[in-house]
Amino acid sequence: MLRPGPVEQTATATAVSVGHLHQVFRDAYGCGPARAFELIRLARAALALQRNHLSLAEVAAEFGFSSPYHLSRRFAATYRTPPGAFRRTQPAADAMWPVRQAGLLPLAHLLP
Numbered sequence: 733m734l735r736p737g738p739v740e741q742t743a744t745a746t747a748v749s750v751g752h753l754h755q756v757f758r759d760a761y762g763c764g765p766a767r768a769f770e771l772i773r774l775a776r777a778a779l780a781l782q783r784n785h786l787s788l789a790e791v792a793a794e795f796g797f798s799s800p801y802h803l804s805r806r807f808a809a810t811y812r813t814p815p816g817a818f819r820r821t822q823p824a825a826d827a828m829w830p831v832r833q834a835g836l837l838p839l840a841h842l843l844p
Contacts, residue, residue, distance in 0.1 A: 739765055761834050771830045772840045774810050777803060778827035781819040788815055 742765060743753045757765045777795045780786060788800040797803035807815045810830050813822070826832070831840050 761836055761839075763834060768834065768836055768839065769843075770806065771810065771834055771836060772843060773797070774807055775828045775831045775840065777807065777815070778811065778818060778825075781815055782823055782825075782827055791815070 739750055739753060743750045746753065748756070754764050757763065757768055761768050763771070773795045777791050777797075780791050780794065786794070788803065792798075792800045792803040795803070797806070804815055807818070811818055818825070828837065828840075831837055
């Protein structure tokens with residue numbers, strides 16, 4: 733399961749303050765670390781929707797969303813379509829576009 737660690741843990745692990753970590757992320761990616769991690773989780777969920785027949789509940793659990801409803805709301809806000817419609821109508825779409833657009837692709841490859 734892919735879950736974000738607290739920002740405080742990341743800041744401590746990288747020997748910077750929480751404020752500095754937020755500023756570095758905003759300068760580099762245009763969003764904070766929590767949003768960056770969420771975009772990566774959403775993109776991975778979108779790939780899973782395209783590549784297999786897992787239920788929305790299984791995809792939500794696999795990528796660290798608290799419920800299928802939570803995944804659906806965050807997915808629709810980012811992809812402008814609900815996950816079920818994305819699966820049916822976007823089988824060849826670039827599922828990684830939010831990550832690519834934010835410049836997070838190199839970071840996405842570093843996460844488990």
